[in-house]
Amino acid sequence: MAAIILGLIFIAFTVFAVLPGCPLNWGADVIAFLKGFAPVLAAFAGLISILIGAADIKDKKEAKKEEQEAAKNQEK
Template identity: 60%
Template sequence: MVSLIVGVVLMGFCAFACLPCGLGWSGDVINFLKGFGPSFAAFCGLISVFIGFADIKDKKEAKKEELAAKKAEENK
């Protein structure tokens, strides 16, 4: 419950800070988002590549285990 209240308060502060009648930080926020966007996209892309490699590796291991299970059944 406390985290919900803190989250609502912080979102309210963010909205207030970006309003022209508030703190007027809207220009700074836009500049931050312009600079942060490409970096965040590159980071997400890198993480996606690592997840893709791990998925391919897991599929290969699953095939090997499946073949080993089939061989074990045939040998019985």
């Protein structure tokens, strides 16, 4: 329950800090951060996707090899 309340407080603070009429007025800074962080996030997501794809291909090859071994053992 405390985590939910703390999360709501953080979200409320974020909304308060980003709104243009509020004293903090961090809206432009948040937009600049998001513009700078988007390419880094895209590169990281692409790298993770490549690693997951390579692991998937490796797993499929191993599964195929195990199926072939199981088929050979059944023939004997």
